Amino acid sequence: xKKLILSFIVLTLGFFSSCTKDLEALNYSDINPSIFPQTEKxxxxxxxxxxxxxxxxxxxxxxxxxxRGLLWMDVTTGILRNSSNDxxxxxxxxxxxAVRIYDTxxxxxxxxxxxxxxxxNSKVGSPEFKKKxxxxxxxxxxxxxxxxxxxYGPIVIAPxxxxxxxxxxxxLARLSHADMVKFIEDDLNAAAADLPAPKDAEYGxxxxxxxxxxxxRLYLHEKNWAKVLSTAxxxxxxxxxxxxxxxLDIFKIGGQKASKEVIWAVPADYQGTSENQWQLMALPANxxxxxxxxxxxxxxxxxxxxxxxxxxxxxxxxEYTGTTxxxxxxxxxxxxxxxxxxxxxxKIDLDDKRTTSLSTVDIVIYRYPDVLxxxxxxxANISGPNAEALELLNVIRxxxxxxxxxxxNVGTLPLFNAAVLMxxxxxxWCENGQLxxxxxxxxxxxxxxxxxxxxxxxxxxxxxxxxxxxxxxRVDEGKGLFIQNPGYDQ
Numbered sequence: 001x002k003k004l005i006l007s008f009i010v011l012t013l014g015f016f017s018s019c020t021k022d023l024e025a026l027n028y029s030d031i032n033p034s035i036f037p038q039t040e041k042x043x044x045x046x047x048x049x050x051x052x053x054x055x056x057x058x059x060x061x062x063x064x065x066x067x068r069g070l071l072w073m074d075v076t077t078g079i080l081r082n083s084s085n086d087x088x089x090x091x092x093x094x095x096x097x098a099v100r101i102y103d104t105x106x107x108x109x110x111x112x113x114x115x116x117x118x119x120x121n122s123k124v125g126s127p128e129f130k131k132k133x134x135x136x137x138x139x140x141x142x143x144x145x146x147x148x149x150x151x152y153g154p155i156v157i158a159p160x161x162x163x164x165x166x167x168x169x170x171x172l173a174r175l176s177h178a179d180m181v182k183f184i185e186d187d188l189n190a191a192a193a194d195l196p197a198p199k200d201a202e203y204g205x206x207x208x209x210x211x212x213x214x215x216x217r218l219y220l221h222e223k224n225w226a227k228v229l230s231t232a233x234x235x236x237x238x239x240x241x242x243x244x245x246x247x248l249d250i251f252k253i254g255g256q257k258a259s260k261e262v263i264w265a266v267p268a269d270y271q272g273t274s275e276n277q278w279q280l281m282a283l284p285a286n287x288x289x290x291x292x293x294x295x296x297x298x299x300x301x302x303x304x305x306x307x308x309x310x311x312x313x314x315x316x317x318x319e320y321t322g323t324t325x326x327x328x329x330x331x332x333x334x335x336x337x338x339x340x341x342x343x344x345x346x347k348i349d350l351d352d353k354r355t356t357s358l359s360t361v362d363i364v365i366y367r368y369p370d371v372l373x374x375x376x377x378x379x380a381n382i383s384g385p386n387a388e389a390l391e392l393l394n395v396i397r398x399x400x401x402x403x404x405x406x407x408x409n410v411g412t413l414p415l416f417n418a419a420v421l422m423x424x425x426x427x428x429w430c431e432n433g434q435l436x437x438x439x440x441x442x443x444x445x446x447x448x449x450x451x452x453x454x455x456x457x458x459x460x461x462x463x464x465x466x467x468x469x470x471x472x473x474r475v476d477e478g479k480g481l482f483i484q485n486p487g488y489d490q
Contacts, residue, residue: 056275067281091468099469154179171478243399272358278359367427376389390410
């Protein structure tokens with residue numbers, strides 16, 4: 001097990017502190033585990049290995065901006081469209097896009113568990129250093145645990161004693177719902193207690209703010225409105241995060257690090273250590289400059305949900321002049337099929353001086369508006385829509401150059417929740433794929449699939465699609481203890 005941990009620490013030390021400096025590949029797999037770790041630097045490398053699964057990487061990064069990452073969940077929400085049937089919720093236990101995230105990342109929970117134990121029992125490192133290191137890993141474990149729970153429901157969490165005996169095959173069952181929630185909540189609360197405050201945290205690394213943000217998302221998932229409200233208030237009380245004046249600046253080169261509202265962003269570089277592939281995904285082959293694969297667009301349905309003055313639709317590109325001089329727009333979609341589905345979903349700066357198909361725009365994951373919108377939703381669900389909840393909604397709208405809503409417009413809970421949902425999808429399109437969870441929470445996931453996918457989606461947009469299937473390989477490993485999610489047995 002020690003060798004497994006050591007083998008995983010590759011290209012990580014110093015990674016999240018900078019997205020531009022050269023990285024030296026470190027391969028610890030040939031080191032005798034009995035002499036590692038020897039210094040705090042070694043312990044730090046073990047911590048950084050736990051960030052590794054959360055980076056942007058096509059091969060094995062949770063936050064890859066390709067069809068293999070969490071952002072891809074936007075295909076199931078009407079924001080994105082591609083050639084797959086995912087927008088109709090037509091996925092099964094053999095659908096690669098449905099099972100891949102669990103199959104790729106579930107065992108990283110175990111890596112983090114064993115790493116915590118290694119650091120706790122290490123003879124090197126000061127108590128304060130080890131406390132912070134363990135807090136970081138528990139925060140990352142809680143983060144990944146929440147993501148997998150949100151997508152798949154309760155998962156298998158291997159106990160430490162099982163992990164310490166890797167040669168003994170021991171099938172495990174998934175946790176109960178209550179135990180899964182407690183596992184995530186305990187990790188994130190413990191992490192928040194010992195992590196640095198947002199103002200003191202190193203860019204790209206987990207802070208109290210991110211741990212609390214993930215607790216907000218967990219409590220939203222559980223519709224625990226009292227805890228959503230109290231945790232959102234804790235984040236606000238840090239007096240660190242504020243809305244940037246210009247929404248578009250957040251997504252320019254360097255804008256993520258300069259932003260006062262970014263709670264967490266994943267650094268990206270040209271070397272592919274952590275890569276932002278979004279231009280490659282969103283730009284067609286005939287786009288001038290460094291083009292892309294052209295496999296993904298937004299939808300005209302989504303574009304038409306924006307109010308005319310909304311600045312947040314700026315990077316939904318509705319027209320462009322191709323490399324042959326032909327202009328493509330909504331009026332002549334027949335001349336080029338790519339834009340027929342919808343506008344180009346660029347979202348981030350074009351980065352037209354980039355030297356490869358990759359971008360150095362960091363991958364924005366969580367921002368302060370989520371805190372405000374979550375607080376507004378919690379207040380409305382506790383007390384009904386009121387002036388305080390409405391103002392939290394309107395401050396987001398004013399930054400987007402939109403007028404205020406009034407309680408005459410959104411004075412009932414269904415209308416207010418619908419307004420929150422609309423602001424969420426306009427604020428967060430093509431960022432972290434979390435709109436899926438928002439639609440499910442508000443009972444709109446299946447309705448959205450049918451609205452965007454048409455009548456062809458009706459057979460697939462069923463209630464069981466609120467969670468993804470597990471692959472048959474994972475079920476078989478459980479020897480009858482690991483139970484597939486309902487509706488996916490065939």
